[in-house]
Amino acid sequence: MTQMKQRQVQLEVLRYNPDTDTEAHFQRYEVSCNEEGVVLDALNKVKETVDPTLNYRWSCHMAVCGSCGMMINGEPKLSCHTFLRDYEGVIRVEPLAHFPIERDLVTAPDDFMEKLKRVKPYLIPKKKKPISEGEYKQTPAQLMKFRQYSMCINCMLCYAACPEYGLTPKFIGPAALTLAHRYNIDSRDGGRKERQEVVATAEGVWDCTFVGACSEVCPAHVDPASALQQMKITSSIDWIVEHLIPGGKSARDTVSREDAGDIS
Amino acid sequence: MAKSNKPVVWFPFAAGGTVIAFFIPVIVVLTLMAALGHVPAGLSYERMHAFATCGLGKLVIFGVVALSLWSSAHRLRCTCYDFGLRADTLAATVLYIAALAASLVVALALLKI
Numbered sequence: 314m315t316q317m318k319q320r321q322v323q324l325e326v327l328r329y330n331p332d333t334d335t336e337a338h339f340q341r342y343e344v345s346c347n348e349e350g351v352v353l354d355a356l357n358k359v360k361e362t363v364d365p366t367l368n369y370r371w372s373c374h375m376a377v378c379g380s381c382g383m384m385i386n387g388e389p390k391l392s393c394h395t396f397l398r399d400y401e402g403v404i405r406v407e408p409l410a411h412f413p414i415e416r417d418l419v420t421a422p423d424d425f426m427e428k429l430k431r432v433k434p435y436l437i438p439k440k441k442k443p444i445s446e447g448e449y450k451q452t453p454a455q456l457m458k459f460r461q462y463s464m465c466i467n468c469m470l471c472y473a474a475c476p477e478y479g480l481t482p483k484f485i486g487p488a489a490l491t492l493a494h495r496y497n498i499d500s501r502d503g504g505r506k507e508r509q510e511v512v513a514t515a516e517g518v519w520d521c522t523f524v525g526a527c528s529e530v531c532p533a534h535v536d537p538a539s540a541l542q543q544m545k546i547t548s549s550i551d552w553i554v555e556h557l558i559p560g561g562k563s564a565r566d567t568v569s570r571e572d573a574g575d576i577s
Numbered sequence: 578m579a580k581s582n583k584p585v586v587w588f589p590f591a592a593g594g595t596v597i598a599f600f601i602p603v604i605v606v607l608t609l610m611a612a613l614g615h616v617p618a619g620l621s622y623e624r625m626h627a628f629a630t631c632g633l634g635k636l637v638i639f640g641v642v643a644l645s646l647w648s649s650a651h652r653l654r655c656t657c658y659d660f661g662l663r664a665d666t667l668a669a670t671v672l673y674i675a676a677l678a679a680s681l682v683v684a685l686a687l688l689k690i
Contacts, residue, residue, distance in 0.1 A: 477658075517581070522655035522658060522659055546591070548584060
């Protein structure tokens with residue numbers, strides 16, 4: 314068997330140990346890697362052969378699990394999906410932007426997790442029915458309406474790319490809002506009014522200024538920016554119904570009161 | 578948490594964005610052609626003047642100009658925000674007033690025709 318072509322890879326990795334460091338600092342590594350490899354392979358080589366103290370998250374190595382998101386030369390990427398052949402010279406690897414660093418390349422995703430919960434990213438059936446009545450059926454056309462938005466792998470690259478999230482940490486953000494949209498447009502779902510209590514606020518879709526970076530970096534081609542713009546349109550129509558059409562507001566108020574206990 | 582009233586400014590922004598996408602490139606090309614002396618017969622001064630004289634024509638011209646101005650003002654406000662200018666209320670007030678004032682001037686000019 315012929316040996317795969319090897320290449321010397323230089324990495325500049327951000328290191329931070331909360332027990333000993335007061336500040337994060339860069340550390341240089343040089344390892345020999347398969348030329349067809351990815352940045353994650355280089356990090357694994359470093360950990361195996363040079364520095365076992367290096368910390369980072371990864372699992373599937375095939376852009377499915379969403380664990381290995383990091384800033385590579387300043388861009389949010391899945392390190393398992395970032396090929397060494399696309400880079401020359403020193404490759405700078407940093408933890409995902411806009412998230413607090415736990416250790417080295419490991420960030421704390423708590424803020425995203427909390428926001429994800431708030432948008433109720435699960436099916437809230439229009440009409441609850443007992444299991445004996447069978448499944449909630451759907452046509453292929455109804456599935457295709459939301460399928461793209463259901464491909465999110467929660468890798469948080471969109472949060473690292475979004476300048477609004479960086480500037481306004483309260484912003485619910487691309488992935489969570491997109492998942493709200495995914496359920497809103499599901500034919501089996503009846504939870505849109507509940508989700509609107511979070512989605513239609515200033516911290517919801519209205520903090521988005523349509524920069525579009527989320528869609529550019531998304532490794533699953535979810536296109537969060539399109540989901541948010543669609544939600545702005547429906548939220549605007551809601552606003553018109555609530556404020557400009559007689560009787561529209563009283564209908565909305567009933568729902569708001571019911572949901573009030575849920576949000577806070 | 579209260580729902581946002583942002584749709585008040587966002588809806589005309591979205592409408593203006595659509596208008597800009599469809600009309601402005603055409604207007605730019607036609608203006609450049611006119612500057613170079615190539616005025617299509619259908620867009621002669623007399624025809625355009627007649628268009629701006631009738632009520633519907635005035636409304637269309639005002640709609641295109643006012644919505645484009647509002648959209649640009651809102652876009653600029655967002656751009657300021659994206660660049661980290663945190664004085665959003667100030668930026669919004671200045672830009673929206675500029676758009677409204679310019680729209681008013683357009684309305685007055687149209688009414689004089």
